[in-house]
Amino acid sequence: MVKSGINFGETFSANPKYWLHNILPQRRALKYTDGQILALEITTSPTGEWVQSVLNSVSSRVGIPFQIISDHASNLKKGIQLFQSHHPSIIYTYDLTHAMAKLLEKELFADELFPNFLSDCHQCRLEIQQTEFAFATPPPQRRKSRFFNLDPLLRWATTLVSIPLLKFFKLLPNYHRDRISRRFFAKFSWLFRYQRHIKLWSLLLHMTRSLETLLKTYGLNSASIYLYHQYLSSLHLPSSFLPFQHQIFHYLHSQLPSHISHTILTSSDILESIFGRYKHFSQRSPLQELLSLLLTIPLSTVNLTKQFIHDALTTITNSDLSQWVDSTFGQSMLSKRNSLFSNNKFS
Structure with a gap:
């Protein structure tokens, strides 16, 4: 499943065999923990060619997907079709x-x-x-x-x-x-x-x-x-x-598809829901800019066990996070705003 937001895109994957044999018999929709975020990419130019490059990168790590589900945003549609032209066996489903x-x-x-x-x-x-x-x-x-x-x-x-x-x-x-x-x-x-x-x-x-x-x-x-x-x-x-x-x-x-005899997914609602959770958190951020809160997107698919939380707290420091934010986004909007207005005080 692929979604594009403002200046970034995300890819969520669920194993089709797992869905077919474990989730479908339960007659329920996908949950966050039924899959994982395979890519969370940031760009200033989310073109169709960029979408294709992200799909190429993901497939080189995890293999060629069986099916891709997305809306028909022009950049997504173009990128997926470019990717599909090299892998015609992929089923491209309009959400x-x-x-x-x-x-x-x-x-x-x-x-x-x-x-x-x-x-x-x-x-x-x-x-x-x-x-x-x-x-x-x-x-x-x-x-x-x-x-x-x-x-x-x-x-x-x-x-x-x-x-x-x-x-x-x-x-x-x-x-x-x-x-x-x-x-x-x-x-x-x-x-x-x-x-x-x-x-x-x-x-x-x-x-x-x-x-x-x-x-x-x-x-x-x-x-x-x-x-x-x-x-x-x-x-x-x-x-x-x-x-x-x-x-x-x-x-x-x-x-x-005429050549497919088994059941297929038709909805990327789970990815929309994950993105909705991110937007809820991002509203708390000054100027609602893309910073470390983006990490709530892949975190949504994780089972937050005691061991997972312990490992996260003991291996990742706040300094590590700050360095990642600085190297990924550069100076924040709030920091730029403070720098712009800090010396312009009324006498």
């Missing part, structure tokens, strides 16, 4: 979660009402977060990757258009019912013009989420594709959904 998010984005924004709905949700949040209805505010929207996290917003909208006012009367016992009714319709009546569309949007989302659950549990093979087809048939989808359904099946068949 399921990213693929479904892209399909959703294209489908939902084809409906001109959807961006209006998002804008109205944001405006509603601003208007009621300081009122007695603050507990019913729409969930915050992501600035990036919003289609990875649509579930809470559509769940909120579905609840608000279907919940009886009696529920609000009980939750706001100190307010007169007439006031609650007037305020409710003043703040939330805009939702009802989207009511039919909310149901359709939620159904589109359900189509992708049910596929993600299936493949992340059972993997991708001809049987899982058949199971998904049967499930969609049971939903009695409207005919207008057929083009979207065809796009999903096109993705599935394009990712299943």
Whole structure:
């Protein structure tokens, strides 16, 4: 699994035989400790050629991979395809979660009402977060990757258009019912013009989420594709959904190599999760720069036994870490900032 961040990239590896025989029968997703970080590289120019060079370096140490999973970031896609051109037996899989998010984005924004709905949700949040209805505010929207996290917003909208006012009367016992009714319709009546569309949007989302659950549990093979087809048939989808359904099946068949008879992975969620943990830690760093906190990425895959912690504390000193940071990153942003402003004090 390969991921590229701002000025760095990471490669996570899980043994395909171990996954097939030990993890897949448990019907669970990969855990951090099911694999290891094979590379954590830093660059000022993360081009496709750079990605290829990293893959070449890793394969020279551990061997040619059976499968590579990643999103379709242009540099990653180019680098992996360059690497694959020299090793055509490698299966290159477009990450399921990213693929479904892209399909959703294209489908939902084809409906001109959807961006209006998002804008109205944001405006509603601003208007009621300081009122007695603050507990019913729409969930915050992501600035990036919003289609990875649509579930809470559509769940909120579905609840608000279907919940009886009696529920609000009980939750706001100190307010007169007439006031609650007037305020409710003043703040939330805009939702009802989207009511039919909310149901359709939620159904589109359900189509992708049910596929993600299936493949992340059972993997991708001809049987899982058949199971998904049967499930969609049971939903009695409207005919207008057929083009979207065809796009999903096109993705599935394009990712299943004809010469492979066994089950394959389709998701690099574990690598996204590891990167998410790193971002959580990096927010504590001054100016959020890339420094020693990068080491939390490979550390996430380690079983932190007493012996491991003892060995780390007795073999690696703080001086060793400081030297590594200095040689890898040079002077820190905070140090540069302090140097810039230290002599410019107001008299």
